[in-house]
Amino acid sequence: MSDAxxxxxxxAPAPSAALLAVPRSGWHVATVASxxxxxxxxxxxxxEVDGWPGNAAGQHLDVRLTAPDGYTATRSYxxxxxxxxxxxxxxxDKLPDGEVSPYLVDEVRAGDMLEVHGPLGAFxxxxxxxxxxxxxxEARPVQLIAGxxxxxxxxxxxxxxxxxxxxxxxxxxxxxxxxxxxxFADELRRLAEAxxxxxxxxxxxxxxxxGWPTPPARITRExxxxxxxxxxxxxxxxxxxxxGFVERVADWLVELGHDARSIRTERYGGT
Amino acid sequence: MSFITRGxxxxxxxxxxxxxxxxxxxxxxxxxxxGPTPEVxxxxxxxxxxxxxxxxRWNWDEFTSLAIDDVDTDIHCVTHWSKLGTSWRGxxxxxxxxxVETEQEYVMAHSYGGYTxxxxxxxxxxxxxxxxxxxDGEPLEPEHGGPARLLVPHLYFWKSAKWVRGLVMMEQDxxxxxxxxxxxxxxxxxxxxxxx
Ligand SMILES: Cc1cc2nc3c(=O)[nH]c(=O)nc-3n(C[C@H](O)[C@H](O)[C@H](O)COP(=O)(O)OP(=O)(O)OC[C@H]3O[C@@H](n4cnc5c(N)ncnc54)[C@H](O)[C@@H]3O)c2cc1C
Numbered sequence: 001m002s003d004a005x006x007x008x009x010x011x012a013p014a015p016s017a018a019l020l021a022v023p024r025s026g027w028h029v030a031t032v033a034s035x036x037x038x039x040x041x042x043x044x045x046x047x048e049v050d051g052w053p054g055n056a057a058g059q060h061l062d063v064r065l066t067a068p069d070g071y072t073a074t075r076s077y078x079x080x081x082x083x084x085x086x087x088x089x090x091x092x093d094k095l096p097d098g099e100v101s102p103y104l105v106d107e108v109r110a111g112d113m114l115e116v117h118g119p120l121g122a123f124x125x126x127x128x129x130x131x132x133x134x135x136x137x138e139a140r141p142v143q144l145i146a147g148x149x150x151x152x153x154x155x156x157x158x159x160x161x162x163x164x165x166x167x168x169x170x171x172x173x174x175x176x177x178x179x180x181x182x183x184f185a186d187e188l189r190r191l192a193e194a195x196x197x198x199x200x201x202x203x204x205x206x207x208x209x210x211g212w213p214t215p216p217a218r219i220t221r222e223x224x225x226x227x228x229x230x231x232x233x234x235x236x237x238x239x240x241x242x243x244g245f246v247e248r249v250a251d252w253l254v255e256l257g258h259d260a261r262s263i264r265t266e267r268y269g270g271t
Numbered sequence: 272m273s274f275i276t277r278g279x280x281x282x283x284x285x286x287x288x289x290x291x292x293x294x295x296x297x298x299x300x301x302x303x304x305x306g307p308t309p310e311v312x313x314x315x316x317x318x319x320x321x322x323x324x325x326x327x328r329w330n331w332d333e334f335t336s337l338a339i340d341d342v343d344t345d346i347h348c349v350t351h352w353s354k355l356g357t358s359w360r361g362x363x364x365x366x367x368x369x370x371v372e373t374e375q376e377y378v379m380a381h382s383y384g385g386y387t388x389x390x391x392x393x394x395x396x397x398x399x400x401x402x403x404x405x406x407d408g409e410p411l412e413p414e415h416g417g418p419a420r421l422l423v424p425h426l427y428f429w430k431s432a433k434w435v436r437g438l439v440m441m442e443q444d445x446x447x448x449x450x451x452x453x454x455x456x457x458x459x460x461x462x463x464x465x466x467x
Pocket of ligand 1: 100
């Protein structure tokens with residue numbers, strides 16, 4: 001077998017095209033500009049980050065909290081916003097026994113200061129620089145697949161796609177517990193209405209809206225197959241959510257014929 | 272520049288001095304991967320070390336017939352979790368390099384699935400690194416890098432390349448996949464070499 005270890009074939013996943021465009025990361029002081037309930041179990045937090053160099057859609061940051069006794073806790077959060085500027089939005093789901101998420105969801109308020117490190121991650125990113133390629137009919141379609149709070153970086157991509165009037169065909173498959181649990185519900189609806197290039201597909205796992213054609217159920221391979229851009233169209237795929245969700249979906253995608261190298265994943269933890 | 276965060280007290284967790292700065296102790300085993308988990312059949316698995324002059328190869332049976340070490344160690348992931356006292360079994364890189372002659376000082380680890388990560392050779396020798404195929408008494412699960420992963424526990428865990436298939440010696444240090452995408456060239460958890 002000829003292999004990468006012998007330096008011949010098997011190319012590594014292409015280094016991110018955005019690599020050079022992504023600003024350097026560093027520690028910054030963030031002031032909470034506003035907070036709001038995103039869902040019954042989650043909050044959206046808008047931060048004004050001193051010296052933030054801007055970020056690409058899909059990147060994340062680390063938040064560090066320090067207790068009076070010097071104890072610190074650091075967690076990663078995807079960024080729901082993108083582009084230049086010092087305003088950064090995150091959205092946090094509360095884990096019942098969590099250390100950091102209940103603080104961010106219930107306790108943080110406007111004017112509080114947090115330490116953040118970022119922007120981080122140059123692989124799980126999408127940039128609308130493919131606009132030229134789209135115009136030339138060369139851009140590969142993009143399939144986004146989110147479980148719960150995993151929609152945060154994918155929303156950033158959909159938003160950047162809309163803002164750039166990018167013609168790349170985008171489809172977002174979003175699995176949520178119930179209609180109340182949809183993050184960025186209004187924004188997503190508006191984006192889908194405004195652009196023929198974005199299609200939104202929701203899957204409800206616990207409770208669906210009245211009159212919804214299918215009963216609530218976890219995503220299956222069949223549902224996935226029916227709701228994503230077919231492998232034959234060679235979509236670039238971004239999958240984000242709990243580790244268990246991402247593992248299941250990514251395995252099915254490979255079984256359905258998607259090229260593993262076209263699938264980028266962000267695993268949030270849990271099972 | 273650290274300051275106290277209003278209203279945050281943290282769980283009153285035991286401070287453990289085995290925990291590097293910025294790390295949280297976990298009991299489960301989180302997963303950091305950039306894509307789908309590759310399925311690698313041990314019947315087709317092969318491990319190679321390529322130097323400036325030769326290629327050394329082991330298939331699964333040859334590999335698992337080498338001297339096997341029991342390794343008890345703490346592991347630290349760049350995404351801020353650590354596990355203490357994990358137990359592994361695998362082949363020491365000292366054993367593998369007994370048969371290898373090289374003047375080159377840097378290593379690129381290559382994985383099934385195409386991922387790469389760079390490590391200086393002297394950080395892999397003298398009992399510092401293994402190719403591990405058992406975790407906690409069981410064959411290593413694909414999610415965690417099975418059938419075999421590099422185990423370099425004194426560096427952040429992305430350096431412990433999952434699904435490892437071989438090492439290529441290099442004249443100079445070069446960033447691998449993870450390093451090109453933002454992670455530190457070296458990755459010492461005690462000095463928080465997380466990102467560049
Ligand atoms: C790159 C990255 C981006 C992330 N982005 C977001 C985001 O945008 N929004 C968001 O809400 N979270 C996000 N997370 C998860 C986040 O970092 C924390 O893990 C989460 O908020 C839990 O922290 P905690 O301190 O409340 O819980 P902890 O005290 O750390 O953990 C409590 C328990 O819950 C388990 N657990 C941890 N994460 C999960 C999970 N996702 N699902 C189920 N169980 C879990 C732990 O293993 C532990 O047993 C992201 C994680 C990563 C790695």
